[in-house]
Each structure stands twice: as C-alpha cells, then as structure tokens.
Amino acid sequence: xxxxxxxxxxxxxxxxxxxxxxxxxxxxxxxxxxxxxxxxxxxxxxxxxxxxxxxxxxxxxxxxxxxxxxxxxxxxxxxxxxxxxxxxxxxxxxxxxxxxxxxxxxxxxxxxxxxxxxxxxxxxxxxxxxxxxxxxxxxxxxxxxxxxxxxxxxxxxxxxxxxxxxxxxxxxxxxxxxxxxxxxxxxxxxxxxxxxxxxxxxxxxxxxxxxxxxxxxxxxxxxxxxxxxxxxxxxxxxxxxxxxxxxxxxxxxxxxxxxxxxxxxxxxxxxxxxxxxxxxxxxxxxxxxxxxxxxxxxxxxxxxxxxxxxxxxxxxxxxxxxxxxxxxxxxxxxxxxxxxxxxxxxxxxxxxxxxxxxxxxxxxxxxxxxxxxxxxx
Numbered sequence: 001x002x003x004x005x006x007x008x009x010x011x012x013x014x015x016x017x018x019x020x021x022x023x024x025x026x027x028x029x030x031x032x033x034x035x036x037x038x039x040x041x042x043x044x045x046x047x048x049x050x051x052x053x054x055x056x057x058x059x060x061x062x063x064x065x066x067x068x069x070x071x072x073x074x075x076x077x078x079x080x081x082x083x084x085x086x087x088x089x090x091x092x093x094x095x096x097x098x099x100x101x102x103x104x105x106x107x108x109x110x111x112x113x114x115x116x117x118x119x120x121x122x123x124x125x126x127x128x129x130x131x132x133x134x135x136x137x138x139x140x141x142x143x144x145x146x147x148x149x150x151x152x153x154x155x156x157x158x159x160x161x162x163x164x165x166x167x168x169x170x171x172x173x174x175x176x177x178x179x180x181x182x183x184x185x186x187x188x189x190x191x192x193x194x195x196x197x198x199x200x201x202x203x204x205x206x207x208x209x210x211x212x213x214x215x216x217x218x219x220x221x222x223x224x225x226x227x228x229x230x231x232x233x234x235x236x237x238x239x240x241x242x243x244x245x246x247x248x249x250x251x252x253x254x255x256x257x258x259x260x261x262x263x264x265x266x267x268x269x270x271x272x273x274x275x276x277x278x279x280x281x282x283x284x285x286x287x288x289x290x291x292x293x294x295x296x297x298x299x300x301x302x303x304x305x306x307x308x309x310x311x312x313x314x315x316x317x318x319x320x321x322x323x324x325x326x327x328x329x330x331x332x333x334x335x336x337x338x339x340x341x342x343x344x345x346x347x348x349x350x351x352x353x354x355x356x357x358x359x360x361x362x363x364x365x366x367x368x369x370x371x372x373x374x375x376x377x
Contacts, residue, residue: 004034004064004065004066005031005032005033005034005042005064005065005066006031006032006033006034006037006065006066006067006068007029007030007031007032007061007065007066007067007068008030008032008039008067008068009029009030010061011029011030012027012028012029012054012057013027013028013029014026014027014028014050014053014054015027015028019046022048023048024045024046024047024048025047025048025049025050025052025053026043026044026045026046026047026053027043027044027047027053027054027056027057028041028042028043029041029042029057029061030042031065032068042060042122043122044056044057044060045121082124082125082126083124083125084121084122084123084124085116085117085120085121085122085123085124085125085128086117086121086122088125088167088171088175089112089116089117089121089167092167092170092171093105093108093109093112095170096108101253101265101266102253102255102256102257102263102265103253103255103256103263103265105257106255106256106257107255108163111159111160111163111164112163112164112167115140115143115160115164116164116167119136119139120132120136125171125175125177125178126177128168128177128180129180130180130183130184133180133181133184134184137161137184137186137187140152140157140160140161141157141187154189158186161181161186164181165179165181165182168181196327196330197321197323197324197327197330198323198327198330198331198334199224199320199323199327199328199331200331200335201335203320204224204328204331206318206319206320207220207314207315207318207320208220208221208224209318210314210317210318211314213310214287214288215288215296215297215302216307216310216314217284217288218284218285218287218288218290218296219233219296219302219307220311220314220328221280221281221284222246222281222284223325223328223329223332224328224331224332225277225278225280225281225332226246226275226277226281226332226349226350227328227329227332227333227336227349227350228248228275228329228350228351229251229267229268229326229329229351230304230307230325230326231251231252231253231268232248232250232251232252232267232351233296234251234252234294234296234297234301234302235250235251235252235264235294235301236290236294236295236296237292237293237294237295238290238291238292238293238295240295241285241290241295242274243282244276244277244282245274245275245276245277246274246275246277246281247272247273247274247275248267248271248272248273248274248275248351249266249267249271249272249273250264250265250266250267251264251265251266251267251268252264252265252301253265254304262301267351268351268352269351269352269353271351273348273351275348275349275351307325308325311325329350330361332350333346333350333357333361333364334361334364336349337361337364338364343357343358346361
C-alpha cells in the first residue's frame, strides 16, 4: 500500500534539465508528512514532456494525498534543512575532481545514477536506516541488466556496494550522518567464479593467420604479445614505437565528463614505461608502419565497437571459441607464468602492480607446485 500524505496547496513547479538522452522535466511540490506534520518538498523526476510531468503530479496527488486537516509545521530557516542524498552525491563528486581520473569519476557517477539515486535520491540521510539499506541491497541483488536481461555479476554488485559505502563514510566524516552500511551483511556469492578464458600461443597463431587487414593484424599482435590494456594501445603515437621497445605512458578512455568522444590520460598505474618487445612484435612493426597522430587509426583512434566486431568476426573465421579482447592480456600473462616468469617481471611487463598480479593470476602458479616439489627430490 502506498504511503499517504496530506497536501495543503495545488501549486507545483516544473524544472527543465539536460541529460545525455536530451531534455527532461521534473515536477516539484510540497506535501505534509502525516506523522510529523512537517511540510516537505517532493520531486518526481525525468519526464520527457511538461505534459507528462504534470500528469504524474496529478496522479500522485490523487492516489497518495488527502486534503490537509491541520496546519503544517514549517521549518522557518530552510537553509538549515538536511540535504537530500542526491545533493550530497553532487557535492561528493565535486570533491573527487582533483583526486580521481575522469574515467573513474564517470564510472562512479554511473553507479550512483543507476543504483543509488532511484532508491534514495530524494531521501535524507536520516532515512538511510539499517532496515532501508537491507531493502536496498536486496533490491539491487535482484536487478537485471536491461541490455542482456541477466542478473548483474556478484563482483560488480560488491563494487556498487563498496562505492556507496565510500560515499556514506564521506557523509559520516564530513557531516556526522551515521553510516549503517557496515552493519548490513553482504549476501553470499550465488555462483562460482567463472573460469578465466585464455588462448594458447597456438590458438592465437591460428587466429592471427586469418586476419587479413594489416592494421588489425598489428593491433591484435601487440595485445597478445605485450599484454597491455587496449586503451594503452589505442593511445600509441608513432614516436612511442622504437626499434626494439615501446613506450607506454598514456591511455585512451571513452568515459569522459565533458561529452567528448575520447580523452587521453595517464596509464592506469600512472607509470611511464619503455618495455622491450619480442622478435614477433618487432617483425610485425616492421611490416606495419603505423599512422599519425594515432598509430592505429590516424586522425581518430579505432573505435571500441569496431574493434570488438572485427575481433569476433575473425574468431568465427578462425573457428576459435570467442573470448573477450581483454582476455588476450590474460593469455599473455599465462604464457609468461608457464615460461617461468616471476610476479615482478609479469607486473612490470603488463604495467600492473605485483599485488594485483598476485591477486588476479596467482592461481596459475598452482600447477607448478608439484613440479617444484618433484625437483626438490
């Protein structure tokens, strides 16, 4: 049953705002809480036309409100009211601008927009009780991704929860609002972690043998034989490619805050590295001279969608199981580990930390334990 409110006026206002999908309208009006008798602002958001916003207001009032029988208690100093969660989120994001990369802020804003604002956007910090947070967690664990109609992955939902927790901790340390999320027990994992997908060197050679476009031939060869992230390959310029090495000091991201199609940033580890390359890569780069300013693409870098479609098409032609492009990085690491490379060498070559390599690829060393024990004698 919907919660009932009192209403003492039929006044409302419409506010226009811009989103990535175009202009939308919010309708704002005041209601009276039936328990505290306090007048509060109510906002219904995201309507494509003014008419739809007005219609939503009328529907809400007719279904959820009754004429006020008593005078509302008004807060005379409205400047001292608690901010809403959406207002606090906006302030929190602004504090990250000089701390996080644009791509990281973009990802956080997406999480808050998808998983926090729909539940708590117009609520106040005092409304985020332990019970309400349990209900929120239950709800997001039951949500499905509209793109593929499947449940969100456990790891991703844990990231959502962690990002929300970081925001709530900021609210607590900055304004003293109690953060109850640590008291909310995280759900157990509902499925085993999927096995990491990799190709052997022989499988990659089978794949690359059918790639007839010189640029993609070189691009995929670099991904497999350097293990670098595709954003770092996208960002390469001719001056980065040496005779026997490649300089990795930047990355390209499509997650921008200013609406631009891409942005060049530092690498994920904020490192500048000149990495030696194997003979296979050196031979590849002798055959492919590259373009400028982007080594792959020329005036504009290759698009993500085009790269993905092309990769899948060549996988089908080669008759190989389809893997993600990022799995070429995993394949390179697997090859290094089974050739005897230690964690420090692997981390340096792929531009990651030893800790992350241990966490992500440590299981690959399991097969080497018996071999080492046997050698001890």
